[in-house]
Amino acid sequence: MKPARSLPGLAVGRDGARGVTRTLPEEVPVAVSFNGTTLAVMMCTPADIGDFAHGFALTEGAISSLDEIESFEVVTHPKGIETRFWLTDTRAEALAARRRHMTGAVGCGLCGIDSLDEAVRDLPHVGAPALGLTRSEIAAATDALKGHQPLHDQTRAVHAAGFLRPGVGVVFAREDVGRHNALDKLIGALALAGEDATTGAFVLTSRVSVEMVQKTAMAGCPVIVAASAPTAHALRLAEGAGITLAAFARAGAFDLYSHPERIDTGDAHVA
Structure with missing residues (x-):
């Protein structure tokens, strides 16, 4: 399945209408199953599906490490994609004890959970x-991420998540129509590559909502840099989880909220 396809449309303006062809991002249902039982079905861009599945498994607590996976495969069906994990017996038993269903659209990473406790x-x-991240690295992070967004360049309709390594720049990036899917893809890619998420920052093209902080904490990443705003609840979660949150990072500036001590701002005090 291709992540984008060109489709015809009609552009209507002041001078009339004309035929156009636009490249649009694709989205398909992706089922994530463990030992034959589906835990979640999410709408995703059909690219880097293995990264997504592994990241989702880690950030949703289905597994705590890749060592708990005995085998993994991606199976394409006419109506979507199925990712199949087979876990060790011990982990499979633990997952069965806390199993929850998450059937959601791309706009809401919490759709379908079966208790308020799971949401918080x-x-x-x-x-x-x-x-050792500097003010200039944070201020330039979202601009640097733009160089790793080929699907966005084609469609102008997807989010991205990148991994910023201090002194190096953005070294990993993943894209998806869903902002939380992009982050899961990034976290999965880092885990599969043996990269330590605690050594850098996550850079996001989106707002910072609750599930973005939850996934960041599960990955152990200490810093979020986002192009847009956090919600008040997300900021409270970041503060409690020990995560540094920089928002509105664009055009060479940013707002610094929770745990500012991790960033060298060049100033004696941060208000």
Whole structure:
């Protein structure tokens, strides 16, 4: 399945109408199953599906490490994609004890959970020390991510998540129509490559909502840099989880909220 396709349309303006062809992002249902039982069906861009499935499994607590996976495969069906994990017996039993259903659209990573407790689940505390990230690196992060967004360049309709390594730049990036799917793809890609998420920052093209902080905490990443705003609840979660949150990062500036001590702002005090 292709991540985008060119389709005809009619452009209507002041001077009349004309035929156009636009490249549009694709989205398909992706089922994530463990030992023969589906845990979730999410609408995703059909690219980097293995990364998405592994990232989703880690950030949703289905697994705690890749060592708990005995085998994995991606199966394409006429109506969508199925990702199949087979877990160790111990992990499969633990997952069965806390199994929840998540059938959601791309706009809501919490759709379909079966309790309020799951929506406000306790998060691990990210205790990583200062990374040596500078004010200039944070201010330029979202611009740097633009160089890793080929699908966005084609469609202007997808989000991206990137991994910023201090002193190096953006070294990994993934795209998807769903902002949380893009982050899951990134987290999965890092895990499969053996990269330590605690050593850098996540850079997001989107707003920072609750599930973005939850996934960041589960990955152990200490810093979020976002092009848009956080919600108030997301900011409270970031503060409690020990995550540094920089928002409105664009045009060479940013707002710094929780745990500002990780960023060298060049100033004696941060208000």
